[in-house]
Amino acid sequence: MEDKFDCIVIGGGVAGLAAAMTLARNNMKFLLIERGEFAGAKNVSGGVLWGSDLAKLVPNYWEEEDGGWERFINHRRLTFMDKQSTFSLDFKSKHFNETPYSGVVVLRSKFDNWLSGKVQEAIDASDFAMDSFIATNIKVDEVLMENSKAVGIKTGEDEFHADSIIIAEGVNNLLTRQVGLQDKYVPADHMLTGIKEIIRFDQHVLEDRFQLNGLSGMSNEFVGWATDGVEGGGFLYTNRDTISLGLVVGIKDMREKKRSPHDLLNHFKQHPTVADAIKGGEVVEYSAHVVSSGDSRVMPKELYKDGILIAGEAANLLMNAGKAIQGMDYAMRSGILAAETIVKAKAKNDFTSATLKEYRIAMDDSYVMKDIKNFQDAVHLLHTDTMQNKVPNLVCDFGRQFFTIKNEPTPKSEKMLLGAIKRHSSLWELLQLGFKARKSL
């Protein structure tokens, strides 16, 4: 059949684009389908793309004059917050200034579009310059199955055939469910929602305020008062001349506490520390998007099936263990590994599970599945009331005493700490927490 592709990639997010780039570089004939008007049009999220896989896809991307990224991270901060105070762990290192960077901040509507341009360049340079496509503004309605093997896709009235399908459709994984790899129903407590504002500053103001130098940037995560008791946390990332400020909160918990995302974000912005950080900025964009919880219990039953691979958040690949949200890097790595598996399958001309299971093996071997497995308990721990409320309050209480200098005798810090612990928790509870944390981290 003339029109048959080696692979059809569904979704032009990070996972799909990473897969497409890998396919193009390996001279595969493929089709990437994105339902947004352009790659990135529907991807409101944004934040830090951790790790250095981007350099694998676009070597020396940092040398591009107008690349798709905003700033590289050389300054990280984890902030505990109570109503009035913040207590931060702050780390900045010149070490992070070296390329390839270990984290870059991106704005997805720009980044995805840029990366898709790079994929097009790779297609143009491949043997299938005329036969591989990036098609936008097209929604895949269905994965076509024959004898429980995927054979193509359907969009509107049209059907297109391929030896394999990479499903990289993101968190609302309808097609993953359609092919039976994910349960039809995922309970709401396994879903989070991310809300984000982009706030614009004069570039000099931004650079001064956050001590940015050249294209260096800062990432800041927040726990505690940020979410007003709702399970979740906050973040602030610096872009070229804007910041991304937002929260990721549990949908079920938020509903139970009768809060709306917008109203929680406003709460967060009223904290004195945050208010200082965003003073004088202008909100230029507001967006909300579902994020998976990274709970391995809601991962698809399997990552492959005859003719099918699942990559990125469609497979619930995500980690949110407090110090960072990792979704894009997981998406990128899984997209690359999925495409590499297709390349092998093509060489053997076998697209059944027999070959495609190598994707699972490669994933299990990678940091993605290892981290997900190893830090599962940490994820659960983070979502306990102790970590969400008591610890931040305690830390800030201690901080307030520790840093307050009065013209009075100062108690020993140990006493201050014990006092703070008693007021917000108990030694026993912390011991338990510490024990769990040691195990889970």
Next chain:
Amino acid sequence: MSSILTYIAISDGKIKRSSLEVLSRSKAIADAQGLSCEAVIIDQIASSYTDSVQKYGASKIYTVEDPIFDQHRNTPLLSALSKVMETAQPKVVAFASTEGTKDILGALAANKTAGVVADVSSFDVSSSGVTAKRPVMAAKVVGNVEVSGNPILVSVRSGSYDLVESPTTAEVVSIGFTMSRDELKAKLREIISATGDTIDLNEAESIVAAGRGVKDGEAKNLISELASVLNAGIGASRALTEAGVYDPSLQIGQTGKVVSPQLYIAIGISGAIQHVAGMANSKVIVAINKDPDAPIFEVADYGIVGDLYKVLPPFIEELKKIKG
């Protein structure tokens, strides 16, 4: 003395107020720059409008009369304007930005190799040319434009300038012009006029504008009732003109008309940038929408969050009381 020439648009037997606004501006510029303020009227009975025009300061009025001007046609209008410009030799020709103007402005500029800037919200004349402000990017931004050329054509959005009377006695110059219908390459077959008695949106003091939220006859009746209480013109969003609920000539926005009334009441309109582009310069904006997050509230002075079916009846009743 070089001159600034203002084109006076006539429609349905009336001078378009927006052309008098432009004339008022031209007069001010003429006085400041030492130019002569002139006007041109092209109509089958052009000379009958000269009295009203000299009230706004035109010291010379060119008239072109011919039966061919009974309806808008671009070819005769172009050649008549071209002929007047040959006689008048103006430095600047100013137009109100009506559909009729939009139809010919580019062609006239090409014909005269003139500089041109369309749809400005303000303009001025200097020794080197014309400077103007014009909304761009769906009216989200203002561009400062400099135009050179001899002459320079400018078209101005309605509502950009106030009417300022400055009575003069004008010299009326009639320019001979004939064109037979057979000479026209394009044939005007028929005019499908909107109901004649509707208020011209460009001139309306108040506008009641309906959007997709206006779903049925009942809501349409409420709109009409509100408009009649306020003696307002009725406008519509593209959602409704497209659906045939209101006449396309009532569309307000980037594709439709740009209006700037004293009072604009947007009912069941979400406030897409392309709609807002056409009404953001209204003095007072009221929005009625059941969605509290509708973007229209970002431009509204008074935002009523509620179902129009429930809000409009008491709103109309209260207004009736006020009107007494």
Next chain:
Amino acid sequence: MVPDVAAPFQIKEGELIMDADRMVLNAYDASAVEEALVLKEKHGGEVEVVCIGPAKASETIRKALAMGADKGIHISTSGDEGFDSASYASILSSFFGDKEFDILSLGKQSQDTDSGLTGSMVAEKLNLPYATNAVGLEIEGNNLVVKRQGDSGQEMIELPTPCAVTCSNDMNEPRIPNLKGIMASKRKPIDVVELSSLGISEEDLSPASKVISYEQKPARQAGKKFEGEADEIAREVAQLLDTEANVI
């Protein structure tokens, strides 16, 4: 081809800077293409699209080809000449000067600048009968019958071909290319014509109107929002319009 007016941008020292360099097919041109395709489906013929611009313009042409146009012509420029409508009109008229066509169809305005000049300029330069702001097109024999939107009503105008027309987006709902269309578009030809090969004089190209700076439109402050019992807030606002805003 116009910048996406929905994309975020900022103004820095009088310059308009788009956050993303995203160009889209002008909505009014999309309607022109759509209508041409409909006419072609009814009456046969060929639909060719012409776009003037830098390399990126080919993406825009490709979009029209994906909709169903047969052939693209890319008149290639550097993209930073600051051309105005008159420059584009000079280019288009010199390109079409020696070409044969029945209908030259343009958009009634550019979505970013809303100038609305190019169409009638080209018509005048090529001495073609024309109509602007078309909301409907029909072919009858050798004539194009245009329904155009005037200030207070619509006019039906009969133009002998060849003629020019500028299209409103109220004319139709442009089709969104389907996957087959997108795939087919890749095999359709795009001829690249160097601007210099058209031999247009410097004078005709150089823009007479220049945007020297941009400024933020003084933003309208959002006013008061009234929520609650419909009856109460309706009456309250009505009162305020009278007593506070003085517009009744």
